[in-house]
Amino acid sequence: MIFSPAFELESGEVVIHEARKHWLLFVFELLPYAILAIIPFALPGFLRLVGPLSPYADLINYGEPLPRAVLGIWLLVVWTSAWGALTRYYLNLWILTDRRIVEITQYHYFDREVSSVLLNRVQDVTTEVKGALFSLLDIGNIHVQSAGAVDEFHMNGIGSPEALRDIILKKASENSKTTGV
């Protein structure tokens, strides 16, 4: 199977929720790339504003072959970097199943960590929403304290953290009743 799952679900295990960083934060991450993409187009105008450098503005003519090639390379590098950011954004996620929480962290390419905590080992779930914008958009952080070797799970910048906390606590309570822990 080409598209193998990120982790193996146990028999009868059901995925309840998948959470990624809020899309708005990803848009913020893309801003530097957008600025880098705009720079070549703004550069001639900027050079004209600076008196001593204004003669150089005439050298930048993207209708000419050489500046066109340089611009093409520049935009290709910026685009590919932005696409890499999308890849990392998409591959970092939390998966809540009816039995556990799985945290998948893609630090870099070929540097990936998948850890999970059983819901019946969850001791505490904390959320924090900081700042006016994040409060308005309901974006925040969630921390799950477990009794296992991995002390705490963190997920920063997710949407509706309090709703997710409620789901986790509800499922953790159900699991504790089922397993008797």
Add this chain to the structure above:
Amino acid sequence: MPDQPLQPFALPQGISIHLSAGSTIGWALLLVFLIWAVYTLVASYHWIRYSHAPAVALPAIIAHLAVSAALMSFALSGALLP
């Protein structure tokens, strides 16, 4: 103290280096495209191997290839110097 004016450095006879803007840009493009190809392979591998969502991974890869092809065409259209 030398009493003769300094002469600019000159390659020994029989050795010459021909660098044109066209060939330099051509090599630069080739290098960038090679790096792009390796990076794209690595990122696509991660999409396919770890995204566990073909409905998202395939469009993401196809969009990347399409935009990159457009940008490469744009760059190459400028690299064909005489």
